[in-house]
Amino acid sequence: MDFAFNVYSTFLIVCGLLTLILAGYIFKQGGSTVKWFSVMMFANSIWSIAYGLELASSTIKQIKILINIEYIGIATVPILWFIFCLYFSGKECWYKKPLNFISIVTIPIVTILMVWTNPLHHLHYKSLTISLDGPFPIANIEPGPWYLIFTTYFYVTLACGTFLVIKKFKTIDSIYKKQNYSIVIAALVPWITNMFYLLGIRPFGHIDLTPFAFIIATFLIFIGIYRFKLFDIIPIAREKVLALMQDGFFVLDHQNRIIDYNKSTTQFIDSKINEDLIAKHIEYVLPNQPQLLEHIETHTPGKVELNLTVDGNYFYLEADILFLNENKINNNFTIIKLQDLTTLKKDAITAKEQAKELEKLNQLKDRIFSIIAHDLRGPLVNLSEVLKMISNNQISTEEFKILSPSLSKDIIYTTDLLENILHWSRSQLKGFGIKKEFFNLRSLIINEINYHLPAATLKQIKIIHDVFPGEMVYADILMIQIVMRNIINNAIKFCHPNCEINITAAYQKNHNMLICIQDNGIGIPEDVIDKIFKEENVTTRGTSNEKGTGLGLMVCKDFMERNDGDITVTSTVGVGSKFCITVPTSL
Known part of the structure; x- marks a missing residue:
């Protein structure tokens, strides 16, 4: 070439x-x-x-x-x-x-x-x-x-x-x-x-x-x-790194306006704010966060906890605030890193609740063992000694007749105690299922009245009910029966002779049946009302010196909550008490 x-x-x-x-x-x-x-x-x-x-x-x-x-x-x-x-x-x-x-x-x-x-x-x-x-x-x-x-x-x-x-x-x-x-x-x-x-x-x-x-x-x-x-x-490279990071980042100018952010921040922003966040004030994007704003405005670096509700989802966030001064002049920048602690926070709350529940169960276990060791053992020992004395001809028939009312009360108390312990223990077993069904409320109440009629007759107490035939409710029939039994039993125990116990049932608009058991007995002091549904051992002797177990009303509250119902009490000392329970009437 x-x-x-x-x-x-x-x-x-x-x-x-x-x-x-x-x-x-x-x-x-x-x-x-x-x-x-x-x-x-x-x-x-x-x-x-x-x-x-x-x-x-x-x-x-x-x-x-x-x-x-x-x-x-x-x-x-x-x-x-x-x-x-x-x-x-x-x-x-x-x-x-x-x-x-x-x-x-x-x-x-x-x-x-x-x-x-x-x-x-x-x-x-x-x-x-x-x-x-x-x-x-x-x-x-x-x-x-x-x-x-x-x-x-x-x-x-x-x-x-x-x-x-x-x-x-x-x-x-x-x-x-x-x-x-x-x-x-x-x-x-x-x-x-x-x-x-x-x-x-x-x-x-x-x-x-x-x-x-x-x-x-x-x-x-x-x-x-x-x-x-x-x-x-x-x-x-910077954008890819920030896009892959699950932590959210905001960069603010000296007027606290957003000049940069990564995609992870959008999960913490309400969907109503669907526009570009650039040039928006941080208070507009993260509203109702006074502690965060105070740190930013006072140039106080550090970590701030944020509680956000975004489209119905609740977030626990930790905002790490850092301040920069580029070239040491007036261009101040604020960097906010948002770390999602929702899962950790929920796990911590769950663990705390579980620890508290375990502590309550341990206290309850100790109480039950204490009841079994003292309250349950005592009546059985008394009955055993009386039977032994009868077999050895150490007491006469007349003396036994004198002791029999006391023995009868001990046996009734022991039976109630065992029934509450067994039913409650059964409900706490892992895998225990609630067998909800529709049943006739009036029939259940009449059966419970008949069950308590001997004890009520002995104290000359009238039990009156006003429940229409055919009233149906949806719950575990055994649990509701135990609840009714405990409330009626308490009413009899704290009534004087010639008192009345009235049982009523009324349908409510929220698909619940309101059942109330009202007596004109001695009533309950206000300080005791605050404790009777809590897991505290509250026992009071009745008008005829009947003993209480301290478990009955606690079992009632537990059973009503399991059946999507509720139990409340109002009382005035010397006037009487009124216990009301709500039972669902539909699925």
Whole structure:
């Protein structure tokens, strides 16, 4: 080949060689983004060196060979630029989809083939001549239809890549903007230069300045790499890290407005606030948090607990507040890290409740054992001694008749005690199921009245009920029976002779039946009312010195809660007491 080098060709060849060397060096040093940039530099170096040799050529045959080589770079530079911009802006997953990749590589491949086979079809350029108007021979190309297609592709690809870079530049934090001025300028230089060339604005005649522009763009980006550490701490890495973090981050300016945040914060923001949070005041985004605002306004770093209700979900958060002063001037920044402690908090609450429940169960166990050891043992020992004395003829029939009322009370007390312990213990067993069913309330109440009639008759107490026939409720019939039995038994125990016990039932609007057992006995002191439904051992002897177990009403409350009901009491000392229970009437 014969070459006559000039200033333009020499400049392009030298810059192309330098670009080639730098491309190899950068490829070895960098990550994915930098490697794609180095590949683009390699393609640009092919274009530059081949075009430089073209400008030094004077024969059509030699120029055509060099144009064929040039188009390896010309056809691949725009696609490599576009892929580099995808990586730089964090959109690299787009080109990895097969259809997208095929769509962007098809035209460059076809273009190279079109150029290499142009003498057969003349679709890329219609004619190729040498112009001698300038100081040295220059190829003069008349574009063909495919040339226009490739030019459109060239522009679209450059424009898309430039758009991604500029869009990234607009949304990037201020601390990164100094790094990226070189990228923005580099993105615009070749795009504008090639546009001028195609529009016929050619200050150097037929010389295409586009490869010169790409060399300038390449060196601008190279300066960005080593002067501003462009790819050492690139914004894309920061965004990916923050996006993957489950902790939320807010960055506030000196007026407490949000200037940056990550996606994890959106889970703590009410869905009604569906707009972009940038420039919004932190109080608007996290309302009703006076302690957080106080720390921010007083510049007090530290941790603050936040309780948030977001779309019906409750969050326990820990806000870690940090203050920065960039360059030690007036640009104060506040960083808030939000850590979700909801699960830990709920687990801690559950563990605390379980510990409290276990403590109560242990106390109850001790109480039951104490009752069994003393209250249950005492009556049985008395009965055993009396029976032993009878068998040994140590007491007469008359003496036994005198002791029998006391023995009868002890047996009734023991029976009630055992019944409450057994029923309550059975309900606490793991796997115990509540067998809810519809049953006739009036029949149950009449059966319980008949059960207590002997004890009531003995104290000359009247039990009156006002329950309509056919009243149905939905609950565990055995549990409701035990509740009714305990309440009626207590009413008899704390009534004087000739008292009355009234039992009524009334349907409520909330699908519950209100059942009340009212007596005109001695009543219950106010300080005792606060304790009788709690797990405390409260026992009081009746009007005929009847003993209490201290378990009956506790069992009643437990059973009513298990049946989605309730139990309440009102009482006045010397006037009487009124116990009311609510039982569901439907599923």
